[in-house]
Amino acid sequence: MSTTPYAILGLLSIEPMSGYDIRQNLNESLSYFWSESFGQIYPALRRLEAARLIAPVKQATRTARRRQTYSITALGRARLRTWLAEPPMPQPPRNELMLKLFFGRLAAPGVTAGHVRRLRIQQERFAATLKEIERQLRVERREHPDLPYWLLVLSAGVERTEGLMRWSEDALAVLQRLKP
Amino acid sequence: MSTTPYAILGLLSIEPMSGYDIRQNLNESLSYFWSESFGQIYPALRRLEAARLIAPVKQATRTARRRQTYSITALGRARLRTWLAEPPMPQPPRNELMLKLFFGRLAAPGVTAGHVRRLRIQQERFAATLKEIERQLRVERREHPDLPYWLLVLSAGVERTEGLMRWSEDALAVLQRLKP
DNA sequence: CGTGGCATGTAAACGGTTACATGATTTA
DNA sequence: TAAATCATGTAACCGTTTACATGCCACG
Secondary structure (H helix, E strand, C coil): CCCHHHHHHHHHHHCCEEHHHHHHHHHHCCCCCCCCCHHHHHHHHHHHHHCCCEEEECCCCCCCCCCCEEEECHHHHHHHHHHHHCCCCCCCCCCHHHHHHHCHHHCCCCHHHHHHHHHHHHHHHHHHHHHHHHHHHHHHCCCCCCHHHHHHHHHHHHHHHHHHHHHHHHHHHHHHHHCC | CCCHHHHHHHHHHHCCEEHHHHHHHHHHCCCCCCCCCHHHHHHHHHHHHHCCCEEEECCCCCCCCCCCEEEECHHHHHHHHHHHHCCCCCCCCCCHHHHHHHCHHHCCCCHHHHHHHHHHHHHHHHHHHHHHHHHHHHHHCCCCCCHHHHHHHHHHHHHHHHHHHHHHHHHHHHHHHHCC
């Protein structure tokens, strides 16, 4: 089985939400480590419901828009737990920037340095986003029992970003010395 | 167009080689940033040849096994160069370890810490591999004009590995304090 | 001479993204 | 009531991995 349904089960284990919310959550607090498209989420929700791992929540309030909220079942929780125990697959390495850098000598002057410079800028922006997410989590989810785990993931993001920024500084210096 | 053919063009821009060699190279010196399967490589070689971006090399020596070496054409080199200039696509984020850590509270005690511990061990081994690759490159390709670029890619690998090792130390400490 | 690894190749299945379609609800 | 956006859903396409098939060549 793909890991998509487990990502969904995981989010639903935190709190009931709709397919739309799931997408939202992934693209906000988890964007740097996971993502899903709607084309994956809705069919997966169907299958999960058919397998009794999640259940649709009856909408009481009329305030909500036309939307279907799901909650995880006991069975779903159990299934999620066994999946959590399996050693995670390493993600297949496909870093286009590094590929381009590897063949960088062939590129026109300045091209490769441009890529690296853009990376550094991205990472700067990204570092700010991470800080903002952390602040928000610490305020809005102050007492949430999952919070320590979320902060761990976040700190991995921070570590990676800082590493990339350090590296791009060095790389730019090297590239500078190389060309002229 | 997919990036697979460009990865192939890139390797052939360094020196002529066969499909088998291409796979070998990717799984050795580039394994941490790129990979391809045979099921991708051979069809891609066909298409590249049809497009006159690469050309089969006539085997002079009879010593070689049944194998087809290819070399990049001038057209291929030009195509590669324009691709190098395009800003690289960021790889879609799909880090299963982080996903499992994010939902880590639900896991049985020790499970998540186990994942992190395994990561640390992997990274230790990996750091050694990187050192070995660097040593080898500095000796065997001492004068190669591409060497500085390869070392840059390598140093990104080192940076990442060290970051992950630092992070796993911290994460393990946090997880320790969390459970009991 | 036959076994094992080298080398090439292909078909099928899979996972995922993209693009599109559709309606419902809010807001201007 | 028109426009914007929320929300769900699906079909087609694409890239990739996997599994399998096959023959060649070296070596014991």
